[in-house]
Structures are given as structure tokens and as C-alpha cells.
Amino acid sequence: MRDLVSILDGNTFLVSDRRGDIEPSQDFPTGLFSFDTRFLSKWVLTLDGQRLHALSMDDAESYRTKFFLAPGEPTHYLDAKASVIRSRAIVGSFEEELTVLNHGGTDVEFTVRIDVEADFADLFEIKDSRQKRGTTTVTVSDGQLRLTYRREAFHRETTVTTTAPAQVDADGLTFRIRIARNSKWTTRLHVSSVVYGARGEDIRTTLPYGGSRSANAIRAEQQELIDRxxxxxxxxxxxxxxxxxxxxxxxxxxxxxxxxxxxxxxxxxxxxxxxxxxxxxxxxxxxxxxxxxxxxxxxxxxxxxxxxxxxxxxxxxxxxxxxxxxxxxxxxxxxxxxxxxxxxxxxxxxxxxxxxxxxxxxxxxxxxxxxxxxxxxxxxxxxxxxxxxxxxxxxxxxxxxxxxxxxxxxxxxxxxxxxxxxxxxxxxxxxxxxxxxxxxxxxxxxxxxxxxxxxxxxxxxxxxxxxxxxxxxxxxxxxxxxxxxxxxxxxxxxxxxxxxxxxxxxxxxxxxxxxxxxxxxxxxxxxxxxxxxxxxxxxxxxxxxxxxxxxxxxxxxxxxxxxxxxxxxxxxxxxxxxxxxxxxxxxxxxxxxxxxxxxxxxxxxxxxxxxxxxxxxxxxxxxxxxxxxxxxxxxxxxxxxxxxxxxxxxxxxxxxxxxxxxxxxxxxxxxxxxxxxxxxxxxx
CATH class of the missing domain: 1.50.10.10 (Glycosyltransferase)
Known part of the structure; x- marks a missing residue:
């Protein structure tokens, strides 16, 4: 567990590796979870097809984490011409700000890729390696990736959007970007998880703290409790x-x-x-x-x-x-x-x-x-x-x-x-x-x-x-x-x-x-x-x-x-x-x-x-x-x-x-x- 990183707020939590990536695991439930369902089972970042390696991490607060990353093998860090910062938070939904920095002396083109999957696994299914009995559908429209799971009246949904233009397909999002020398590129990714109730509403929105909240509101609420x-x-x-x-x-x-x-x-x-x-x-x-x-x-x-x-x-x-x-x-x-x-x-x-x-x-x-x-x-x-x-x-x-x-x-x-x-x-x-x-x-x-x-x-x-x-x-x-x-x-x-x-x-x-x-x-x-x-x-x-x-x-x-x-x-x-x-x-x-x-x-x-x-x-x-x-x-x-x-x-x-x-x-x-x-x- 100490090799994994978790953030949480209320009913929603996320567990990833120390790069911020989520991959299916038989040993431990990594992913984005809410009310016993996994809404993200894969969330993997690559830069020009390369996985990234952790330089440092800031996880001082329970609901947000910042990862500092570089491409290539760890021994190549000193020669890295680029680095990546992933700033994420659970604020009702899951939000991640992705920043790519060009440290070179010339303009550079990069391909940034986020691979996405949602298996909608129940925690007991993860423990017991059970197969799903419902149906998952994936739709792409208007730059939005929507993954939906249904089994009779049981209905869950994950939606991924981004602030920067992306090529969206059924397996994730691709950004083809050009960054000027000593400059940076940023996008904000938003992942909403919906727990549908009997009347077609997200049941969490009926709860006092169930909707999206700002980081400042979360911090203030937690600090108020600690101060007492x-x-x-x-x-x-x-x-x-x-x-x-x-x-x-x-x-x-x-x-x-x-x-x-x-x-x-x-x-x-x-x-x-x-x-x-x-x-x-x-x-x-x-x-x-x-x-x-x-x-x-x-x-x-x-x-x-x-x-x-x-x-x-x-x-x-x-x-x-x-x-x-x-x-x-x-x-x-x-x-x-x-x-x-x-x-x-x-x-x-x-x-x-x-x-x-x-x-x-x-x-x-x-x-x-x-x-x-x-x-x-x-x-x-x-x-x-x-x-x-x-x-x-x-x-x-x-x-x-x-x-x-x-x-x-x-x-x-x-x-x-x-x-x-x-x-x-x-x-x-x-x-x-x-x-x-x-x-x-x-x-x-x-x-x-x-x-x-x-x-x-x-x-x-x-x-x-x-x-x-x-x-x-x-x-x-x-x-x-x-x-x-x-x-x-x-x-x-x-x-x-x-x-x-x-x-x-x-x-x-x-x-x-x-x-x-x-x-x-x-x-x-x-x-x-x-x-x-x-x-x-x-x-x-x-x-x-x-x-x-x-x-x-x-x-x-x-x-x-x-x-x-x-x-x-x-x-x-x-x-x-x-x-x-x-x-x-x-x-x-x-x-x-x-x-x-x-x-x-x-x-x-x-x-x-x-x-x-x-x-x-x-x-x-x-x-x-x-x-x-x-x-x-x-x-x-x-x-x-x-x-x-x-x-x-x-x-x-x-x-x-x-x-x-x-x-x-x-x-x-x-x-x-x-x-x-x-x-x-x-x-x-």
C-alpha cells in the first residue's frame, strides 16, 4: 500500500501508483471508486508513447495530490528535455490538471495520451475475480468520452471531458501539441461518476455534501473539524x-x-x-x-x-x-x-x-x-x-x-x-x-x-x-x-x-x-x-x-x-x-x-x-x-x-x-x- 497513492473526499476515492497511473491489479483495488463501484479501472499517461517516471510527489492533503514526472528511464532524468506535472483532486468529481513543460531550446511537438477504461467492478468482484453480468457501452461525441454500465435497474456512468482539443476514441484521449521553447501546455481533465437512482438522478446530489465542491470548501470543512x-x-x-x-x-x-x-x-x-x-x-x-x-x-x-x-x-x-x-x-x-x-x-x-x-x-x-x-x-x-x-x-x-x-x-x-x-x-x-x-x-x-x-x-x-x-x-x-x-x-x-x-x-x-x-x-x-x-x-x-x-x-x-x-x-x-x-x-x-x-x-x-x-x-x-x-x-x-x-x-x-x-x-x-x-x- 505504501507504493500506492490515495486521495479521497466523502464517498469518492482514487488509488493510483506513484506516477498517478491506474492499472487493473489482482492484488489491490486501484481505480476511482464511489459507493463500492469502480468508475475508472485504467488511467495511464504516456508522452510520445513512453511511460513516465516519478521525480517527486506532494500528497500533504487528503483530497489532492501533485505528481512531478519525467519521460524515459530513471537514469536519464538529468537529460530530460521535458517534464510533466499532474495535479489532481477529488472534489465531488475527479479532476486532473495536466501540464507538459518543454525545457529545450527549440519548439517541440509531443503526443500526449491518456488511456481510459472503466470496468464498473464491485469491490467484492475485485476481491473474488468475478465477471460482470451487465453491459458496458462506450460512446464518443463532441469531444466527450462516455462509458455506461447497465444491469437491469443498476445504472452507473463515467464521463471524461477536457478543456484542450483532443482526439477522443473508445480507449482514451490523444493530444497532439506543439510547445514553444521554455514554455508549457496545460489541459484540465474532468471525470464525473454518476450513481443513478430509481428516478434517473445521481443519488449523491440529494445529499448535503454530495455534489461537487471546491478544494477550498473541502479544506475549510476538514480544518474546522480539526480545530475543534x-x-x-x-x-x-x-x-x-x-x-x-x-x-x-x-x-x-x-x-x-x-x-x-x-x-x-x-x-x-x-x-x-x-x-x-x-x-x-x-x-x-x-x-x-x-x-x-x-x-x-x-x-x-x-x-x-x-x-x-x-x-x-x-x-x-x-x-x-x-x-x-x-x-x-x-x-x-x-x-x-x-x-x-x-x-x-x-x-x-x-x-x-x-x-x-x-x-x-x-x-x-x-x-x-x-x-x-x-x-x-x-x-x-x-x-x-x-x-x-x-x-x-x-x-x-x-x-x-x-x-x-x-x-x-x-x-x-x-x-x-x-x-x-x-x-x-x-x-x-x-x-x-x-x-x-x-x-x-x-x-x-x-x-x-x-x-x-x-x-x-x-x-x-x-x-x-x-x-x-x-x-x-x-x-x-x-x-x-x-x-x-x-x-x-x-x-x-x-x-x-x-x-x-x-x-x-x-x-x-x-x-x-x-x-x-x-x-x-x-x-x-x-x-x-x-x-x-x-x-x-x-x-x-x-x-x-x-x-x-x-x-x-x-x-x-x-x-x-x-x-x-x-x-x-x-x-x-x-x-x-x-x-x-x-x-x-x-x-x-x-x-x-x-x-x-x-x-x-x-x-x-x-x-x-x-x-x-x-x-x-x-x-x-x-x-x-x-x-x-x-x-x-x-x-x-x-x-x-x-x-x-x-x-x-x-x-x-x-x-x-x-x-x-x-x-x-x-x-x-x-x-x-x-x-x-x-x-x-x-x-x-
Whole structure:
């Protein structure tokens, strides 16, 4: 992903190589995308038939990029008599200004060519290499190239125009130009993508931010959001850089929902530019102390789409919170169940947790009262449909074996849940962190019932159920001879005994018995799980361990932020600080932007964190990670109308000052300072 360049605004994004070219790829979705459809699959520039090479690039802003290019091989740069500048932006549509400069002493003729294709592929078709079922037509008229795709009522269109005269054909645009010595030639290319609705209109134009916008408007909107966040002053440049980058990326990842027309944070570019139950909730928890106003739209969207029936195709059940919402062709024709899809067992308890945490920070009692039916339905789902075997645990097994997700926890790849010897358990499965989330949801639901719904009997019942769950969980999941909690229970109640990062989520939930916490912490920070850059998803001596396996050995920043939060909750402040310190040290190698995941290699083996090859970047809950780490280091915790500040800044980090932290208390400042000399984390 680091060899690719992305720009985005709202619902539209573009991914190209470092020359600005787009070519079909089996490994990664390059192209121009909007609402899960690819509107450009090829966009290749040549000068006199030659591909260009990158000299430099300016991608400081999320919605526009400038490429500086030269023809010929890289070794010929010094002799280049011409150069090219591609300035592009996503401003509702895709616009590119193309400038060719003649550096020679005589007039020169050039042939400039842009090859264009639009395959209108759905993101799921790219992942699965599926063939299109509709029909694409290409028309050329009045200097305009129009590519249209139809499949019954599904209608998408790409139109390419230019300000300079061009020879337009079905495969692209050709410019035959003459440039005087030491002069330049410029044209502006405009690519519009149309998402047709039932009445023949572009559905995006009905949204508040759906039409074309100027670059200044985009910049102003993003800056206004960033300016509302607390101001960070610190001695640690990696922390300062990661904080700035996180706020910029979170501002850029916002998109508009067709369903409600509200601004939400997409889960990640390029695969997940949509609403995800789990990802969106955890990102909301991370950003809550910084930009609480971003949270209510997500809560309301999830509540509005809460399951209300049994639908095997979509894994929908009454009270269940969605996993993923898509707008593409495969969802529209029910070749995929994502309209929306409910295949996650954790988004429902996490929904309850988020609503409670949101009220604790903001004091928004009206929202809690408004959503009482949805919260009750979510808690009811945990004890009914969620308890597939009637054992009092939260289990999962897809209702849709053809297209449903097998693993419906956060480690949702096919091999993400395994025994220590590498074998895979059958279904249903009850992973440990699901029980922690259910426990926490009941505790928090009890607070909401007692404080806002005037239902003490229900609150008492939820607290009894939580206490019973905690007791049974310790009995059934604890592996006494190894000193950690099992990853899961299989359908026969046997322990799935792999050592994983999931046990850190148990600390965050509070389900861990105090007498067990020390052992859990030892394993989390021990050499089997801790790489030196962070906690691995799977211990390095387990059967399926792979340092570059998606959920079986990589290090996930969001996962580590939750673990740090859990360590803080149980009073292990030094250990939490170590996680914070190593994550921030890793961020330096990614220019402040923590990726979705990076390799689990031991730190002394690679000297720098190795990015997972197809990691999303930016990804929302990775962008939210520095924010949650900052909360942990400063010990921020809302208590009634006050914010408790109890800092424990890692050694060498120096001063950390966060000003104007918003909440029900108004705005307050927090200051922490580490002991010992102030040294920058250098990643060594």
C-alpha cells in the first residue's frame, strides 16, 4: 500500500501508483471508486508513447495530490528535455490538471495520451475475480468520452471531458501539441461518476455534501473539524505527529450515508469505505474524548438499522447490530448479503457499551432515553439469539453457509480462531472477548436502566447476570496449567487453547478476576506475544503463527490500544505505557499514520515495523489508536460531572499537555510529565 497513492473526499476515492497511473491489479483495488463501484479501472499517461517516471510527489492533503514526472528511464532524468506535472483532486468529481513543460531550446511537438477504461467492478468482484453480468457501452461525441454500465435497474456512468482539443476514441484521449521553447501546455481533465437512482438522478446530489465542491470548501470543512479537537503540546514528536495525522485522516474518512444523509466515519481505505458495526463503534470509543460530536450519527445509524427479523441470508436477528453496509451491485442483486449484513457477534454488545460511554462523557441523557428500546433489544439478543447453545455464553455460527462470514468476531478471517496445535474448531464458537463484551454491556446496561429508565428491577437483574457470567467464565475459560484464558470454547465446551491478544480485551471489559490479572499481563508483555513493537494477534509458538498472517501473528494498532486501555483499567500503568511507547515508535516508520496491521517480527530482527502487504491505510480504528493511547497515558476517566486526570506518561516522553478536552464538564486541560530524561522514541 505504501507504493500506492490515495486521495479521497466523502464517498469518492482514487488509488493510483506513484506516477498517478491506474492499472487493473489482482492484488489491490486501484481505480476511482464511489459507493463500492469502480468508475475508472485504467488511467495511464504516456508522452510520445513512453511511460513516465516519478521525480517527486506532494500528497500533504487528503483530497489532492501533485505528481512531478519525467519521460524515459530513471537514469536519464538529468537529460530530460521535458517534464510533466499532474495535479489532481477529488472534489465531488475527479479532476486532473495536466501540464507538459518543454525545457529545450527549440519548439517541440509531443503526443500526449491518456488511456481510459472503466470496468464498473464491485469491490467484492475485485476481491473474488468475478465477471460482470451487465453491459458496458462506450460512446464518443463532441469531444466527450462516455462509458455506461447497465444491469437491469443498476445504472452507473463515467464521463471524461477536457478543456484542450483532443482526439477522443473508445480507449482514451490523444493530444497532439506543439510547445514553444521554455514554455508549457496545460489541459484540465474532468471525470464525473454518476450513481443513478430509481428516478434517473445521481443519488449523491440529494445529499448535503454530495455534489461537487471546491478544494477550498473541502479544506475549510476538514480544518474546522480539526480545530475543534483538543490542542496537544508535547515534547514527543512521534506523539505530536501521530496526533496530527490521526485528526487529518479521521476528517478525511468521513462520508455521507445514503440511508440517513448524515456524516459517518468510513472504516478504511480502500476495502472498507462504508459503515461497519464493530469498526465504527470502536473508532467512536477512541475519538469520544476528542471529538464527541462525531459519535451520535454512528449510534443513530446503527440503531436505525438494528435487526428486527430472522433473515438467514443476512444473518439478521431481532436486536442484532449490523456488521457491514454496502451499496454496490453484488449487494443490490443479493449476490452478497451486505444490504446490510449482520454477521458479527460483537457489534451488539459493543453498541450498548458505546451508548453508555457516550453518556458518561457528554451527559446526553436525551439520547439514552430515546434509544431505550434499541438498547433493551440488544441486551435481549445477547441472552437469546446470541446464546446459540443455551449455556449462558455468546456464540456465533452463520445462518448463511454460502456467503456468510465463518468467524463473526474481530478476527474474522477463516483461520483466525484455532487451537494451539493449529487445528480449527467446529461451529458454533464462543470466543473469550465476546463474553467480556457481554459482561461489560450488562454492567453498563444496568447503569442506564437504573439512572435513566427508572427500572431498578431490570438493573438488578442485569448485574446478577453479569456477576454469574464472570464467575462461570473464570471457571470455563481459565487454563490453569498455562495461566491464561482460552481463546474460545468449541461446540462441545472444550477450550480452544491458543494464546492470543484477545486476552487483552478481557482486561478492558473487566471480566478478568483480579487474582488472574497479573498472569494475563505477563503473557501479554511476554516474548511469545509481545514483538517489541506491540502485542501480536497470535503467540509466536502457536501452530498457525505467521508474522505476516492477517489475524495469526501480525500486530494490529487498534488491538493494542484496547489492550493498553485494559492494562490501565487494572492498574498496570507502566505496562500500558510500554504499549503506548512502542506504538508511537512504530508510527514514525509510517509517517505518523499507523496502518491496519504490520508484521509480528521480533523488533531486533527487522529494526523497523514491516507493513502488512494489503493493509488499509488510512483505517479508522488505526487512526483512532493514538487518541486512545493519549487518553490512557493521561489517565482520563469521566466520573459524574468531572473528568478524572491521573497521568502516567512513559519514561523519556517528557511533557504531554492536552488543552480543552470537551465533555459534560465543559472543557478542561490535562498535563502529564514522565520521569527521567526526555528522549524521543527512536524506534531502535
Amino acid at each position: 479537537a483538543p490542542k496537544l503540546g508535547c515534547d514527543c514528536e512521534p506523539l505530536a505527529g501521530a496526533y496530527r495525522r490521526s485528526l487529518n485522516d479521521l476528517a478525511a474518512l468521513r462520508y455521507e450515508s445514503i440511508a440517513l444523509g448524515v456524516r459517518l466515519i468510513a472504516a478504511g481505505l480502500p476495502w472498507f469505505m462504508t459503515l461497519f458495526g464493530r469498526d465504527s463503534i470502536i473508532t467512536s470509543l477512541q475519538v469520544l474524548p476528542f471529538l464527541p460530536e462525531l459519535v451520535p450519527p454512528t449510534i443513530l445509524m446503527l440503531a436505525g438499522l438494528q435487526g428486527h427479523r430472522v433473515d438467514d441470508f443476512r444473518d439478521e436477528e431481532p436486536g442484532k447490530i449490523l456488521h457491514e453496509l454496502r451499496y454496490g451491485e453484488t449487494a443490490g442483486f443479493e449476490e452478497q448479503p451486505h444490504s446490510p449484513y449482520y454477521g458479527s457477534a460483537d457489534s451488539t454488545p459493543l453498541f450498548v457499551i458505546l451508548i453508555d460511554e457516550y453518556e458518561r462523557w457528554t451527559g446526553d441523557a436525551a439520547l439514552v432515553r430515546r434509544l431505550e428500546p434499541q438498547v433493551r433489544a440488544a441486551l435481549e439478543w445477547i441472552d437469546t439469539y446470541g446464546d446459540l447453545l443455551g449455556t449462558g455464553y455468546l456464540w456465533y455460527q452463520t445462518r448463511n453457509p454460502e456467503t456468510g462470514l465463518q468467524n463473526q468476531c474481530w478476527k474474522d478471517s477463516w483461520d483466525g480462531i484455532s487451537y494451539a496445535n493449529g487445528q480449527l474448531p467446529g461451529f458454533p464458537r464462543a470466543t473469550c472477548e465476546l463474553q467480556g463484551y457481554a459482561y461489560d454491556a450488562k454492567i453498563r446496561g444496568a447503569r442506564l436502566a437504573r439512572t435513566f429508565w427508572n427500572d431498578r428491577a431490570y438493573a438488578d437483574r442485569l448485574e446478577r447476570e453479569a456477576a454469574d457470567l464472570k464467575r462461570r467464565f473464570d471457571r470455563d475459560f481459565w487454563i490453569a496449567d498455562r495461566g491464561y484464558y482460552a481463546l474460545a470454547l468449541d461446540a462441545d465446551g472444550r477450550q480452544v487453547d491458543a494464546l492470543t491478544s484477545n486476552i487483552g480485551h478481557l482486561l478492558w471489559s473487566g471480566i478478568v478476576d483480579e487474582s488472574r490479572a497479573g498472569k494475563v499481563v505477563e503473557h501479554l508483555l511476554g516474548p511469545r506475544l509481545f514483538s517489541g513493537w506491540g502485542v501480536r494477534t497470535l503467540a509466536e509458538d502457536e501452530g498457525r503463527y505467521n508474522p505476516i498472517g492477517y489475524h495469526v501473528g501480525t500486530v494490529w494498532p487498534f488491538d493494542n490500544s484496547i489492550i493498553a486501555w485494559g492494562l490501565w483499567r487494572y492498574g498496570y500503568r507502566e505496562e500500558a505505557g510500554l504499549i503506548c511507547d512502542t506504538m508511537l515508535a512504530a508510527s514514525r516508520y509510517f509517517e505518523g499514520r499507523l496502518p491496519e496491521a504490520f508484521a509480528g517480527y521480533t523488533r531486533d530482527l527487522t529494526d523497523y515495523p514491516v507493513e502488512y502487504p494489503t493493509a488499509c491505510s488510512p483505517q479508522a480504528w488505526s487512526s483512532g489508536t493514538p487518541l486512545l493511547l493519549l487518553r490512557v497515558m493521561l489517565g482520563l476517566d469521566p466520573q459524574g460531572e468531572h473528568l478524572i486526570i491521573d497521568p502516567a506518561v512513559p519514561p523519556g516522553m517528557g511533557r504531554v499537555e492536552l488543552l480543552d478536552i470537551p465533555g459534560r464538564w465543559g472543557k478542561v486541560d490535562a498535563l502529564g510529565r514522565s520521569r527521567g530524561p526526555t528522549d524521543q522514541p527512536d524506534g531502535s
